[in-house]
Amino acid sequence: MRRRDVVLGLGAGGLVACAAPPRLTLGQRTSAEVRLNAMPRGPALRSSFLGLSFESSLLTDASVFSVDNLALIALLRRLTPDGVLRIGGNSSEFGVWQRQPTALATPFEHAVMPADIDRLKGFVDACGWRVIYGLNLGHGEPERAADEAAYLVQRLGARLEALQIGNEPDLYYRNGLRPKDYNVGAYIAEWRRYAQAIRAQTPAAPLAGPDVAYRPEWIEAFTQACGNEVLFVSDHYYAGGPANDPDIGIATLFLSEREHYQRLRAVAQRNAQAGKPLRITESNSIYNGGKPNVSDTFGAALWAAQLLFQSCRDGITGINFHGGNSGPYTPIARDAKTGAWTPQPLYYAMLLFAQATPATLIDAATQTGNTLLRTHGLIGDDGKLKLVLINESAALAIDLRVSAEQAFRRASALRLSASSMWSLSGITLGGSLVDSRAGWQPQPEKLAIDGGAAYLTLSPASAMLVSFD
Numbered sequence: 001m002r003r004r005d006v007v008l009g010l011g012a013g014g015l016v017a018c019a020a021p022p023r024l025t026l027g028q029r030t031s032a033e034v035r036l037n038a039m040p041r042g043p044a045l046r047s048s049f050l051g052l053s054f055e056s057s058l059l060t061d062a063s064v065f066s067v068d069n070l071a072l073i074a075l076l077r078r079l080t081p082d083g084v085l086r087i088g089g090n091s092s093e094f095g096v097w098q099r100q101p102t103a104l105a106t107p108f109e110h111a112v113m114p115a116d117i118d119r120l121k122g123f124v125d126a127c128g129w130r131v132i133y134g135l136n137l138g139h140g141e142p143e144r145a146a147d148e149a150a151y152l153v154q155r156l157g158a159r160l161e162a163l164q165i166g167n168e169p170d171l172y173y174r175n176g177l178r179p180k181d182y183n184v185g186a187y188i189a190e191w192r193r194y195a196q197a198i199r200a201q202t203p204a205a206p207l208a209g210p211d212v213a214y215r216p217e218w219i220e221a222f223t224q225a226c227g228n229e230v231l232f233v234s235d236h237y238y239a240g241g242p243a244n245d246p247d248i249g250i251a252t253l254f255l256s257e258r259e260h261y262q263r264l265r266a267v268a269q270r271n272a273q274a275g276k277p278l279r280i281t282e283s284n285s286i287y288n289g290g291k292p293n294v295s296d297t298f299g300a301a302l303w304a305a306q307l308l309f310q311s312c313r314d315g316i317t318g319i320n321f322h323g324g325n326s327g328p329y330t331p332i333a334r335d336a337k338t339g340a341w342t343p344q345p346l347y348y349a350m351l352l353f354a355q356a357t358p359a360t361l362i363d364a365a366t367q368t369g370n371t372l373l374r375t376h377g378l379i380g381d382d383g384k385l386k387l388v389l390i391n392e393s394a395a396l397a398i399d400l401r402v403s404a405e406q407a408f409r410r411a412s413a414l415r416l417s418a419s420s421m422w423s424l425s426g427i428t429l430g431g432s433l434v435d436s437r438a439g440w441q442p443q444p445e446k447l448a449i450d451g452g453a454a455y456l457t458l459s460p461a462s463a464m465l466v467s468f469d
Contacts, residue, residue, distance in 0.1 A: 029397040029457075032368030036377045036385050036404040036468075042361035043312055045378060047080035047354045050308075051320035052331060053282045056134060057091035057109065058324060059116040063339065065123040071341040073127045074438035075332055079347070080354050081128040084161055086281050086320040087120070088134025088211070092167050093177065095136055097148035107139055112148070117155050130161040132208065132234075132281055132320070137166030137190060138177040142197035149198045149205050162208035162231050164281070165194045170215040184210075184218045188225050195229060208232050211281055216267040219278070227276045232317065234281040237264055239303060241287035243295075243328075250299035250421060253285055254372070254392050257310065265314045272315035279318045280311065284346075290329030297345060298418035298427055298461065299394075300329070304349035305416065305463050306390050309376040313361050321346055343434045345418075348427050351434065352416050355465055356386060373398055373458070380467075390463040394421040398458045407452025408468045412444040416463040 058064045064072070076083060096108040104111060124131055133152055135145045149163050169187045172178035178186070191209060198205050210222040211234045223233050239256035240248050268278045285295040285303060294300065304321070311319060323330030323346075331346040343351075356378055364377030364387060372392035379385055391398055402411075414430040427433070430442025447466065448455045458464055 028395055029399060030369050030371055031399045031401075032366060032371065032373055034375055034377075034387065034389075034400060034402045035365045035367075036387060036402065037363040037365065038379050038385065038405070040363070041379065043315060045309075045312055045353075045357050045359045045361060047357045048082045048084065049312060049318045049357075050080050050350050050354060051084035051086060051132075051281075051318055052076070053086040053089065053320040053322040054324050055089040055091040056087050056095050056112065059087065059095075059112050059120065060110050062119060064334075065116075065120045067119075067122040067126050069123065069341075071436055071438075072332065073123065075341060075343060075347070075434070075436075076127040076129060078434065078438040078440060079350050080357075083127075083129045084132060084318060084320060085124060085129045086132040086134075088132070088164060088167050089282065089322065090167060092134040093136055093138030093140075096139075097136075097144050099147070114151060114155075117151060121155050121159065124156070124159045130159050131156055132161050132164060134164045134167050134211065135194070137169065137194065138172065138175075140194075142194045145194050146197040146201045150202045153202050153205050160206060162206045163198070164208050164211045164234060165191050166209070167211055168213035168236065169210060170212040170218050184215075184221045187218070188222060191222075191226065195226075206231050208234050208279075208281075210234065212236065216263050219267050219271070223271060223274065223276050227274070230276075232277045232279050233271060234279050235264060235267070236282040237261070237280045237319075238283065238287040239285050239307075243286050243288040243291040248286060248291055248294060250294055250297060250303075253294070253300060253303035254306075256303075257306065261307075264316075265311075268311075268314050268316045277317040278315070279320075280316060281320050282322045283307070283319050284322045284329040286329065289327050292328045293422065293424075295327075295329035296424055297421065298423040299421040301345040301349045301416070301418075301427065302390055302392060302421075302461065302463060304346050305352055305388075306374050306392070308349060308353045309356075309361075309388055310374075313376070321350070340436050342436045345424075345427055347434065348416055348429050351429055351440075352388075352414070352463060352465060355414060355429075356388060359386060368398075371396060371398060385468040387466045387468070388463070389458050389466065391458045391460060394461050397460055400456050400458060401453050402456070402466065402468075403453040404468070408449055408454050410469040411447040411449060411454040411456075411466055413447055413456065413464050413466045414442055414444055415459075416465075417459060418461070421461040 374390035
């Protein structure tokens with residue numbers, strides 16, 4: 001049996017192996033106890049941790065990053081008024097900066113012009129977000145990148161979080177952008193030429209990098225060589241791929257935390273200790289565009305919720321989920337016929353995270369049996385305790401008793417739920433959908449309190465944010 005054949009339908013006997021949704025009888029249940037401990041405290045949880053990532057080619061579509069795109073602006077503001085919008089992706093290596101329109105030369109596929117940046121400025125002013133912007137290294141020129149950077153700094157001002165030079169340079173040799181012997185040393189040399197050209201024209205330009213796809217050793221080498229020249233270091237993270245791999249399913253997403261995420265966690269923690277924070281500037285479930293009936297399911301939302309809270313705990317300073325017009329994994333999708341923007345499953349994971357902020361992570365000690373229960377304790381800036389619960393089992397309900405050093409008087413909860421792990425729609429947080437105008441009317445549930453402890457049931461394939469008084 002291959003590990004990727006394991007689907008998350010936990011019963012008392014453990015994991016059930018199957019390639020389709022597990023044939024388990026709903027109603028199986030177990031019990032668990034969670035004890036919140038306000039000391040010691042971990043990293044701070046802020047809504048600015050949240051971000052989205054879009055392809056650079058969308059800059060040339062005047063209907064996307066525009067003050068007239070009221071739906072997308074509202075959906076971003078619903079998540080957070082101070083998020084981070086990353087512009088980059090593979091298309092950034094095939095775009096060319098032009099002050100004046102001229103014919104595109106091979107291999108360029110789109111031209112970015114001042115009017116595109118002007119529209120972007122109006123858009124981020126309207127939603128309150130800041131921008132991480134990717135410059136073309138794959139087919140670029142240092143002088144042209146410096147001119148583009150100068151316009152971005154001048155036009156975006158405080159809305160510009162950072163400029164990144166290149167997208168996934170550790171894949172250049174595979175993508176035909178550099179020879180087979182291209183390595184991190186060669187990249188660092190190129191990065192420095194670009195950085196020198198940018199700083200010669202715009203000394204205060206904020207820089208970041210290396211924005212690699214999957215090789216943590218490049219992050220470490222770049223941090224050692226260029227760490228003093230950047231605001232933060234950056235990496236990409238996908239739970240699995242490619243999208244056409246027949247072995248990939250929802251279980252792959254949950255297993256990813258036990259596998260290659262561990263390498264990223266180790267790098268993030270070392271960087272945090274060295275004072276050079278790491279941000280995941282591009283992330284999602286399955287690379288190469290996402291996989292239908294996996295990346296667009298409620299299961300992917302539960303995976304993303306766990307990644308958000310766990311990565312914050314591990315010292316990562318933010319995540320930008322990649323998306324765009326459409327595709328299975330985009331958090332916000334644009335209908336090809338109507339042009340309407342609507343929230344997708346991943347959006348609800350981000351919304352859950354936003355409702356938990358501002359807070360600081362604390363310990364949530366769990367006593368339980370063989371379940372896939374994830375717990376994240378929090379203490380809000382107002383001093384109130386909170387608890388995030390994620391049930392990754394498709395069939396097992398969990399009866400929980402939650403306590404802390406001080407007795408609870410009241411407790412309420414927002415449930416993140418759908419009809420099943422494989423649901424493509426009908427997802428709610430606090431019993432409410434988010435509509436295309438970002439309307440959302442959550443109804444918190446009151447939980448039972450007995451002897452100073454809270455009692456609740458976490459349904460199969462669901463999550464919950466509990467707040468205590």
